[in-house]
């Protein structure tokens with residue numbers, strides 16, 4: 432396949448949808464309740480809505496939207512920290528565009544810019560480094576945000592800043608890791624998932640091995656998935672095939688991009704510059720152990736948190752906001768009390784309405800979904816809650832669901848050492 436259109440072929444999509452229907456008809460569990468498959472990544476959520484993939488699937492299969500949109504999980508307190516840094520007279524604050532509109536407790540970065548702060552949108556951390564070189568009399572801070580996908584480019588930029596001796600460049604590090612978050616979701620008593628579409632971009636960096644614990648200890652099938660409509664449909668078919676055959680494995684549909692062992696160079700840069708934080712606060716999900724990274728002591732001169740006084744105040748989300756429940760897949764976006772009323776893309780109350788990868792923004796922009804059908808299914812499922820719990824317990828089997836997921840950096844160091852990468 433050479434052209435992107437071939438990944439959007441309607442005939443092939445219909446063929447896959449038919450195969451999925453046949454597979455589902457063979458799964459006993461699907462006759463009692465809808466199978467819940469979490470797409471971890473916001474990019475998948477966007478594809479599902481943009482191309483109407485949920486409508487192609489039988490009622491017995493339901494997507495649960497996961498927490499894989501880094502802008503969406505940024506807590507309000509960290510946005511306030513950004514604003515405090517940006518409003519310093521000596522600072523040029525640089526950020527990716529989708530973080531500009533995330534609401535803080537008082538204002539967003541966009542509002543801070545309107546109020547006079549020097550906030551500049553960049554397309555890469557290297558743009559920020561260039562701004563620092565061009566403005567030696569100002570402090571330039573880059574807002575580092577994202578999962579393992581964007582971590583390597585930030586790490587490489589810090590390494591370049593040190594190599595080029597750019598002393599007025601620093602990083603406000605908010606990078607987060609996907610594995611502890613998936614584990615927190617798997618341990619959540621509110622959710623009973625049947626399988627995962629694994630994140631494609633993150634896996635390009637970390638590979639597929641870090642997901643082994645999901646299949647081995649939690650007995651859930653995982654398929655690492657690409658982002659085109661046929662990728663998502665084929666990945667769903669692969670997860671369902673595992674369920675139908677009673678298998679729990681990690682499969683890789685996105686093999687054209689994702690290597691099993693990840694990207695050794697990228698991982699090496701990440702481990703040189705970053706170390707795990709003991710815990711990191713997530714919007715709506717609370718504090719999750721070892722779910723974020725900070726700049727290592729060796730690079731302290733490039734760490735905005737060490738260089739400047741960052742308020743670091745914890746701020747609770749507004750009461751009306753149900754982002755956490757949506758992030759955990761407990762409710763659908765349209766079931767939030769303020770969806771489309773007090774919270775819209777033009778005037779977002781929660782961060783899931785801001786980013787193009789946010790589940791609420793996807794529902795709002797591509798809201799072709801038949802919500803009455805979803806609501807009816809959810810009511811039926813809630814009524815059958817006790818029966819579901821029994822079925823899920825049966826699926827977990829003797830292995831149970833209490834295994835610990837090793838933190839990514841620890842994994843990475845171990846894997847890198849094994850491959851001779853330092």
Ligand code: SF4
Pocket residue numbers: 751752753754755757764767768769770771774775779780781782783784785791
């Ligand atoms: S509608 Fe707004 S407040 Fe509600 S969950 Fe979505 S982003 Fe959060």
